[in-house]
Amino acid sequence: MIKVSVMYPNSPGARFDHEYYRDKHMPLLKARMGSSCKYYTVDKGLAGGAGAPATYVAMCHFFCDSVEAYQRGFSPHVQEIMGDIPNYTDVSPVVQISEVVVERS
Amino acid sequence: MIKVSVMYPNSPGARFDHEYYRDKHMPLLKARMGSSCKYYTVDKGLAGGAGAPATYVAMCHFFCDSVEAYQRGFSPHVQEIMGDIPNYTDVSPVVQISEVVVERS
Numbered sequence: 001m002i003k004v005s006v007m008y009p010n011s012p013g014a015r016f017d018h019e020y021y022r023d024k025h026m027p028l029l030k031a032r033m034g035s036s037c038k039y040y041t042v043d044k045g046l047a048g049g050a051g052a053p054a055t056y057v058a059m060c061h062f063f064c065d066s067v068e069a070y071q072r073g074f075s076p077h078v079q080e081i082m083g084d085i086p087n088y089t090d091v092s093p094v095v096q097i098s099e100v101v102v103e104r105s
Numbered sequence: 106m107i108k109v110s111v112m113y114p115n116s117p118g119a120r121f122d123h124e125y126y127r128d129k130h131m132p133l134l135k136a137r138m139g140s141s142c143k144y145y146t147v148d149k150g151l152a153g154g155a156g157a158p159a160t161y162v163a164m165c166h167f168f169c170d171s172v173e174a175y176q177r178g179f180s181p182h183v184q185e186i187m188g189d190i191p192n193y194t195d196v197s198p199v200v201q202i203s204e205v206v207v208e209r210s
Contacts, residue, residue, distance in 0.1 A: 022206050043203035055201050096160050098148035
């Protein structure tokens with residue numbers, strides 16, 4: 001299984017609508033990807049290490065069976081999904097694909 | 106609930122022993138934190154966006170009821186847990202605490 005992490009860098013004054021992200025954007029992603037997205041998680045940054053601000057204002061991680069399953073589910077809807085980003089933020093996210101070594105322990 | 110993300114920046118030649126991390130370090134963290142750590146996940150970086158290398162060579166995320174529960178569980182063992190890091194990497198991790206907005210959807 002793989003995990004796609006979408007991480008929005010934090011900065012002073014960064015605009016991020018956490019409610020829209022939770023209530024509209026992520027359900028849109030799930031609806032469009034269908035069973036290609038097994039499930040997802042959403043985080044809101046609170047703090048970094050040693051009292052610093054959080055590195056990321058928000059993150060999501062969504063889980064797919066494979067890179068191919070991710071691409072198959074995501075690619076046909078990339079325009080609609082990416083086009084929704086300005087509705088909740090002006091931050092460009094960092095994207096990473098990871099192998100899920102431990103899903104839950 | 107909060108999530109503590111520990112993210113190890115990737116670089117050419119970065120040393121990271123994924124097996125040690127999965128089999129020794131993370132079980133040590135869980136054992137020392139006890140019920141303060143509800144569960145954890147472990148990721149191995151595969152790729153970044155648009156064909157770039159992964160931003161993080163590895164990540165873990167561990168889940169606690171609150172920031173206070175995290176500090177209560179982690180602080181007494183910080184020296185032992187941090188002291189184990191050189192056994193699997195020479196990379197200094199980025200740490201972030203997040204509010205879990207969606208645990209699984």
